Amino acid sequence: MNTEGQKHYIIRAFLKQRLGVIGFLVIIVEITLFLLAPFIISYRPTKQHLDSKLQVPSWEHLMGTDQFGRDIFSRILYGGRNTLGGGIVALFILTLLGVIIGGLAGYAGGAIEWFLMRLTDAVLAFPYLVLALSLAAALSPSLLSVVMAVSLTWWGHFSRVIHGMVLSLRDIEYVEAARALGSSHVRIVLHHILPNVIPPVIVLASLDFGLVILAIAALSYLGLGIQPPAAEWGMMLNGARLYMFLAPHIMIFPGLMIFISVLASNLAGDALREVLDPRRRIKR
Numbered sequence: 001m002n003t004e005g006q007k008h009y010i011i012r013a014f015l016k017q018r019l020g021v022i023g024f025l026v027i028i029v030e031i032t033l034f035l036l037a038p039f040i041i042s043y044r045p046t047k048q049h050l051d052s053k054l055q056v057p058s059w060e061h062l063m064g065t066d067q068f069g070r071d072i073f074s075r076i077l078y079g080g081r082n083t084l085g086g087g088i089v090a091l092f093i094l095t096l097l098g099v100i101i102g103g104l105a106g107y108a109g110g111a112i113e114w115f116l117m118r119l120t121d122a123v124l125a126f127p128y129l130v131l132a133l134s135l136a137a138a139l140s141p142s143l144l145s146v147v148m149a150v151s152l153t154w155w156g157h158f159s160r161v162i163h164g165m166v167l168s169l170r171d172i173e174y175v176e177a178a179r180a181l182g183s184s185h186v187r188i189v190l191h192h193i194l195p196n197v198i199p200p201v202i203v204l205a206s207l208d209f210g211l212v213i214l215a216i217a218a219l220s221y222l223g224l225g226i227q228p229p230a231a232e233w234g235m236m237l238n239g240a241r242l243y244m245f246l247a248p249h250i251m252i253f254p255g256l257m258i259f260i261s262v263l264a265s266n267l268a269g270d271a272l273r274e275v276l277d278p279r280r281r282i283k284r
Contacts, residue, residue: 010275010276013274013275014271014272014275017270017271017274017275019267019270019271020267020268020270020271020272020274021271022264022267023263023264023265023266023267023268023269023271024264024267024268024271026260026261026264027261027264027265027268030080030084030260030261030264031084033077033080034077034078034080034081034084034085035081037074037077037078037081040077041071041073041074041077042071042074043061043070043071043073043074044074045070045071045074045075045077045078045079045230045231046070046229046230046231047070047071048068048069048070049065049068049069049070050068050069051069052065052069053065053066053067053068053069054066054067054243054246054247054250055069056247056249057249061073063076063249063253064247064249064250064253066236066239066240066243066247066250067239067240067242067243067247067250070229072236072249072250072253074231075231075236076231076233076236076253076254076257078230078231079231079232079233079235079236079254079257080233080257080261082143082220082225082226082230082231082232082233083213083216083217083220083232083233083234083257083258083261084213084261086143086146086147086216086225087209087212087213087216088209089147089151090146090147090150090151090154090212090215090216091205091208091209091212093147093148093151094150094151094152094154094155094158094212095155095158095201095204095205097151097152097155097158097159098155098156098157098158098159098161098162098201099158099162099197099201101116101119101120101155101159101162102116102120102158102159102160102161102162102163102166103162103163103166103189103193103194103197104116105117105120105159105163105166106162106163106164106165106166106167106169106170107166107170107185107189107193113163116159117159117160117163120156120159120160120163121156123153123155123156124156124157124160126153128153128154128156128215129215129218131153132149132150132153132154132215132219133149133219133222133224135148135149135152135153136149136219136224136225137224141223141224141225141226141227142225142226142227143220143225143226143232145224145225146216146219146220146224146225146226147216149219149224150212150215150216150219154208154212154215158201158204161200161204162197162201165196165197165200166193166197169192169193169196169197170193174192175188175192175193178191178192199276200276202272202276203269203272203273203276206265206268206269206272206273207266207269207270207273208269209265209269210261210262210263210265210266210269211262213258213261213262213265214258214262216234217232217233217234217237217258218234219234220232220233220234220235220238221234221235221237221238222238223235223238233254233255233257233258234254234258236250236254237251237254237255237258240254
C-alpha cells in the first residue's frame with residue numbers, strides 16, 4: 001500500500017470509530033471556542049461585579065457568577081486557553097524530549113545509550129506527579145512553571161518506548177541496506193526510522209493528553225500555576241472550595257470542563273490506537 005493509500009485507509013478507519021470521532025470533535029470545538037473567546041463573551045473574565053456575586057446560571061450569565069461577581073462562562077473560555085493550551089505545549093515538549101533522547105540512545109548505542117537510559121531510569125524512579133510538584137514548587141508560581149515541571153518529569157516513558165522501537169529498527173534489513181549503500185546517519189533516521197516511529201508516538205501522545213491536562217489543573221489547584229485574577233480551571237476549582245455548598249455551580253462548571261476534555265482526549269486516543277497499531281490492524 002502506497003503512502004497516499006495508507007493515509008486514506010487511516011482516515012476511513014478512524015471515521016469508523018464513532019466515539020473517537022466524537023472525542024476529536026469535542027476537542028476541536030473547545031479549542032475553537034477558546035480561540036474565539038474575545039468575540040463570544042460579553043464580560044471580561046477578570047472584571048469584578050460585587051453586587052452580582054454568586055448568581056445562578058441565567059440568560060445574562062450562562063454559567064452564573066463567582067464569589068467576586070465575575071462571569072464564569074468568560075472565565076471558563078479564557079481558563080481553557082491556559083489549561084488546554086498549557087497541556088498542548090507541555091505534551092509537545094515532553095514528546096520531543098522523549099523522541100530525541102530515546103531515539104539517540106537507541107540509534108547511537110554504546111556509552112551514549114548507557115548514559116541516556118540511566119538518566120531515563122532516574123526520571124522514571126520517581127512518581128511523575130510528585131516530581132512535577134517538587135519542581136513546580138521550586139519555581140515561581142506561573143503557568144510556564146507548571147508546563148516546564150510537567151514536561152521535564154514526564155518524558156521518561158516516551159524515551160523508553162522510543163528506545164525500544166529504534167533498537168528493533170536500526171538493524172533491520174532495509175536499514176542495513178541503506179547503510180551499505182552509503183546513506184548518511186541523518187538520511188537513515190529521517191527516511192527509514194522516523195516514519196516507523198511517528199505513528200506510535202502519536203498514539204502515546206494522544207493517550208497521555210488527558211493525563212497532562214489533569215496534571216496542569218492539579219498543580220494549578222495547589223496554587224503553583226497561573227495566579228489570580230487570571231483564569232484557569234484548576235485554580236477556579238480551588239477558589240470555589242469555600243462556596244461548594246452555597247453556590248455549587250462555581251465548582252461544577254470548571255470540574256465538568258476538565259472531565260469532558262479528559263474524556264474526549266481518551267476517546268480520541270483509543271480510536272487512534274485502534275487505527276495506527278499494526279497488531280490490531282492485522283487482527284482485523
